[in-house]
Amino acid sequence: MTEQLDRAFFARPVLEVAPALLGMVVEHGGVAIRLTEVEAYAGSEDPGSHAFRGPTPRNQVMFGPAGHLYCYFSYGMHWATNVVTGHEGSACAVLLRGGEVVRGVEVARERRERGRRRPVTARDLARGPGNLARALELGQEQYGADVCAVDAAIRFVRPQSHKIPGGRRRQGPRVGVSGDGGSAEAFPWRFWLEDEPSVSAYRPATRRLSR
DNA sequence: CGTGCGATTATCT
DNA sequence: GATAATCGCACGC
Numbered sequence: 001m002t003e004q005l006d007r008a009f010f011a012r013p014v015l016e017v018a019p020a021l022l023g024m025v026v027e028h029g030g031v032a033i034r035l036t037e038v039e040a041y042a043g044s045e046d047p048g049s050h051a052f053r054g055p056t057p058r059n060q061v062m063f064g065p066a067g068h069l070y071c072y073f074s075y076g077m078h079w080a081t082n083v084v085t086g087h088e089g090s091a092c093a094v095l096l097r098g099g100e101v102v103r104g105v106e107v108a109r110e111r112r113e114r115g116r117r118r119p120v121t122a123r124d125l126a127r128g129p130g131n132l133a134r135a136l137e138l139g140q141e142q143y144g145a146d147v148c149a150v151d152a153a154i155r156f157v158r159p160q161s162h163k164i165p166g167g168r169r170r171q172g173p174r175v176g177v178s179g180d181g182g183s184a185e186a187f188p189w190r191f192w193l194e195d196e197p198s199v200s201a202y203r204p205a206t207r208r209l210s211r
Numbered sequence: 212c213g214t215g216c217g218a219t220t221a222t223c224t
Numbered sequence: 225g226a227t228a229a230t231c232g233c234a235c236g237c
Contacts, residue, residue, distance in 0.1 A: 039229070048229070058222065075230045076219035082229090095229060118232080130230050177229055203230090212237080224226085 002157040010066035014092035031104035036196040040189040043091030048179035051091035062091040067148040078130030108135040123197035167194035
């Protein structure tokens, strides 16, 4: 048996929940992914957060109770998934950045290879937020979903195996967050498991020159 | 191997 | 109208 993570797990400070999620498993649509990389976003106190400038139609779910999904469309082509944490109104959330597919590899591979010419290696199946969301088939329809419900389609579980984390927990600057003002070091809120192939490569925020 | 660039559109100013 | 919590591929070493 595996234990579904309850609301109390998510209703803690985001900097506590984020590292605690490493090694936990997310399940949806026949695919299960063991998380190896996440990032914390601290709502109105965090210039890198989508909630920094207050509620909007897009980010409103983050201002609600913990344990719901904040899905957003990124760069005009990818979906990314967060789970809301902390107390209601704090607008804190954890971005799911990478993981290892532990069940449903064939389904995940099929989803990931759709519209591609090159095959996808096992390590790349859920490497990066866009890829993880694609492998789990998470998007607009899952916006606001309650992952703590008894009959939740998307659930977080603690694997029965005692070697939950696997590698050692590591912490460092977030990836590609322009709100950090070029100093991602100010918010070292990316958490990952050492020596896990599914952890995405670090890339600084890309500057986009206007033409 | 590492680096650079174009794709593509919802969202907010 | 500009931007963006990205990705995959091309290209050069």
